[in-house]
Amino acid sequence: MNSKYFQHTLAHTLTFVGRGLHSGLPVRMMLQPADPDTGIIFVRSDVPLFQSEITARWYNVTDTRLSTTVSNRFGVKVSTIEHLMAALYVCGIDNARIVLNGPEVPIMDGSAEPFVRMIQQTGTRQQKAERRAIVIRRQVRVEEKGKSASFMPAPVPWIDMTIEFDNDAIGHQELSVPMDRALLACDVSAARTFGFQEQIDTLRKLGLAKGGSLQNAVLIGDNGVINQEGLRYEDEFVRHKVLDAVGDLSLAGMTIVGRFAGLCSGHGLNNQLLRQLLQQEDAWFLTTVSGAEEYWTWTQSELPNAEKRSQLTAI
Ligand SMILES: [Zn+2]
Numbered sequence: 001m002n003s004k005y006f007q008h009t010l011a012h013t014l015t016f017v018g019r020g021l022h023s024g025l026p027v028r029m030m031l032q033p034a035d036p037d038t039g040i041i042f043v044r045s046d047v048p049l050f051q052s053e054i055t056a057r058w059y060n061v062t063d064t065r066l067s068t069t070v071s072n073r074f075g076v077k078v079s080t081i082e083h084l085m086a087a088l089y090v091c092g093i094d095n096a097r098i099v100l101n102g103p104e105v106p107i108m109d110g111s112a113e114p115f116v117r118m119i120q121q122t123g124t125r126q127q128k129a130e131r132r133a134i135v136i137r138r139q140v141r142v143e144e145k146g147k148s149a150s151f152m153p154a155p156v157p158w159i160d161m162t163i164e165f166d167n168d169a170i171g172h173q174e175l176s177v178p179m180d181r182a183l184l185a186c187d188v189s190a191a192r193t194f195g196f197q198e199q200i201d202t203l204r205k206l207g208l209a210k211g212g213s214l215q216n217a218v219l220i221g222d223n224g225v226i227n228q229e230g231l232r233y234e235d236e237f238v239r240h241k242v243l244d245a246v247g248d249l250s251l252a253g254m255t256i257v258g259r260f261a262g263l264c265s266g267h268g269l270n271n272q273l274l275r276q277l278l279q280q281e282d283a284w285f286l287t288t289v290s291g292a293e294e295y296w297t298w299t300q301s302e303l304p305n306a307e308k309r310s311q312l313t314a315i
Contacts, residue, residue: 001290003126004092004131004289005130005131005288005289005290006126006127006128006129006130006131007036007037007094007095007126007127007129007130007131008092008093008094008095008124008125008126008127009033009034009035009036009093009094009095009096009124009125009127010031010032010033010093010096010119010122010123010124010125011033011122011123011124011125012033012122012123013030013031013032013033014030014031014118014119014122015028015029015030015031016028016029016030016031016106016108016114016115016118017029017106018106018107018108019106019107019211020079020080020102020103020104020105020106020107020210020211021067021080021104021107021110021193021209021211021212021216021217022066022067022079022080022104022207022208022209022210022211022212023079023102023103023104023210023211024210024211025102025103025104025211026102027100027101027102027104027105027106028100028101028102029098029099029100029105029106030098030099030100031096031097031098031119032096032097032098032099033095033096033097033125034095034096034097035095035127036094036095036127036128036129037095037129038095038096038097039055039056039057039094039095039253040055040056040085040088040093040095040096040098040250041053041054041055041056041096041097041098042054042055042056042070042078042081042098042100043097043098043099043100044076044078044100044101044102044103045099045100045101046100046101046102047074047076051072051074051076052076053072054070054071054072054076054077054078055070055072056070056081056085056098056251056253057070057251057252057253058251058252058253058271058274058275058278059275060072061251061271062077063077063079064266064267064268064270064271065267065268066203066208066209066267067079067080067081067082067267068080068081068082068085068247068248068251068267068271069081070251077103078098078100078103078104078105079103079104079105080104080105080107081105081247082243082244082247082248082267083105083107083108083110083111083112083115083193083243083244083247084098084105084112084115084247085246085247085248085250085251086112086184086188086189086243086244086246086247086250087112087115087116087119087189087247088115088119088250089179089181089184089246089247089250090112090116090181090184090185090188090189090246091115091116091119091120091124091181091185092124092181093119093124094127094131095127107193107211107212107216107217108216109192109215109216110192110193110215110216110217110218111189111190111191111192111193111232111240111243112188112189112190112243112247113189113190116185116189120185130288130289130290131254131255131288131289132253132254132255132286132287132288132289133254133255133256133257133286133287133288133289133291133292134252134254134255134256134257134258134277134284134285134286135153135257135258135284135285135286135287135292135295135296136151136152136153136154136256136257136258136259136277136283136284137153137282137283137284137285138153138282138283139151139152139153139283140273140276140277140280140283141273141276142269142272142273142276143269144268144269144272146263146264147263147264147265147266147269148261148262148263148264148265148269149260149261149262149263149265149269149270149272149273150260150261150273151256151258151259151260151261151273151277151283152258152259152261153258153259154257154258154259155257155293155296155299155300156178156179156257157178157179157255157256157257157258157259157260158176158177158178158179158258158259158260159175159176159177159178159179159242159245159246159259159260159261159262160174160175160176160259160260160261160262161174161175161176161238161241161242161245161261161262161265162174162238162262162263162264163237163238163241163264164263164264165237167196167220168224169220169224169225170194170220170237173235173237173238174238175235175238175239175242177242179246184242184243184246187233187239188239188242188243188246189243190232190233191232191233191236191237191239191240191242191243192216192217192218192232192236192240193216193217193218193240194217194218194219194220194236194237194240195209195212195217195218195219195220196219196220196221197219197220197221197222197226200212200219214226214227214228218231218236218237241262241265241266244266244267244270245260245262245265245270248267248270248271248274249270249274251271251274252274252278254286255289255292257289257292257296258284260273
């Protein structure tokens with residue numbers, strides 16, 4: 001069977017050293033291989049061992065202001081996990097232990113690219129267990145103050161993202177991409193996080209963005225992008241929102257076979273959507289990635305031709 005149907009882990013341990021975007025604290029992070037069906041587990045090496053593990057799943061998300069934070073029942077946290085989680089998805093890593101000596105994942109250059117590059121260099125190892133999938137059977141939608149996020153049935157994982165900013169440097173941007181690992185690695189993983197100069201003072205007063213700089217974020221001022229090097233992609237902002245969504249949705253802990261559509265959707269709404277979805281048990285079923293493919297092949301063959309064509313063109 002094709003390797004895409006099987007779980008993978010890292011071929012070797014990797015180490016990253018950097019600073020947290022919000023805490024500004026130095027942090028050393030190791031990505032270690034893990035057994036099949038472990039999922040992604042954060043381990044805080046600076047707290048007592050029995051309190052140290054936090055499973056990277058949707059139900060452990062406790063804060064979504066500016067970044068995604070997961071916590072365990074002892075209140076031990078790891079924040080700004082979304083770019084690393086996106087990198088693990090993009091590289092096809094299903095199982096890993098992420099050992100950190102602080103409360104925040106290093107921000108690196110504000111994108112997922114440094115993680116993706118190092119994981120690709122070190123390689124992955126296929127495991128015996130099959131990848132699991134959640135197949136979307138009907139629409140599930142959440143909305144809040146003109147923002148929304150939804151899942152629709154679709155034969156392959158897909159992301160549509162639209163952003164609207166009342167700022168000329170960003171404005172209206174849209175992106176529609178399959179959640180194809182090679183494509184996301186090239187077209188999305190290097191898109192950096194961004195912020196507005198006018199917000200920096202407020203954030204710093206709240207004790208946030210202490211580690212933020214022009215080396216790890218795109219900063220937008222009155223006259224547009226402040227970074228001298230400019231943008232990495234013309235539409236880097238919407239690409240970064242797609243990257244965030246890939247990371248946030250990976251907290252389902254398995255492949256979501258369906259189409260995600262976000263309108264100005266951020267970490268909070270992405271997590272609310274996962275919670276809504278998993279509560280509504282008639283909206284999905286569990287299978288393997290190979291099982292999801294079989295289901296969709298069968299479903300397509302059962303549809304009348306006209307409907308089949310419209311479903312196919314819709315993706
Ligand atoms: Zn981000």
